[in-house]
Amino acid sequence: MADLAVVVPIKALDHAKQRQAPFLSPDERAGLVQAMASDVLAAVRAATPAENLFVCCGDRSGAELGRQVGANVLLDEQPGLGLNRVIEQVAQRLGETGWSRLLVVHADLAALAAEDVRVAGMFDRDELLLVADHNGTGSNLLGWGLHTAFAARYGEDSYQRHRTLAAQLGLRIRSPDLPWATLDMDHPEDLQRLLTSPPDGRAAATRAWLSRTPLRERLQSASPSL
16 A cells, blocks of 8 residues: 555535534534544554545644644645545645555544555555445545546535546446445434444544533434434
8 A cells, every 4th residue: 555645535624514514513513523533534544654644624623633643734725625626636746746546535434444444445556446325326435546537526426427437437446345434424314323333443532422422312312213
């Protein structure tokens, strides 16, 4: 993995997890984002050297999380630019400085472990690494060779759009079986899945944060079957 740059984008706290807004207060969303990002950065850092880890963040809170694990911090100086454009700029910069492969790991994949990151990073320069979310529509893990013309196309139904672009470019698609990588935290039911899954050492910071809030009780009230 010496040629692989791993990028973890972290949204500014006041813009993160808007889909959770009906269920979580702004302070709760900020706390959740920080806890999840801490778990993701710990997993990536355990799988790769600090010099291979790049944190692309929208505010100083994300930057501080990156510095705590020794990552390269790229502070977004153009808020609102959009994830695709941000990743495009980062990919261009990394390619110009000698990196040959890029893996994007979203900061809400709290249940990732180091082994998941290692497996995800085992793609060739002429392959597209693509792992969907549990709905099969989003792209939770995305990796490609920087010598190709591939570009991130996040947004609605990004999984299929990434597959289509890979086919157009003649890239093989590698989709390893990584169940924990499919679990993002866009909706309350995603938090429920995490809370009802065996700990197994995963998502330690996120579970600890949830245990300090009244969210567990609210989730159980919202879904009595848990």
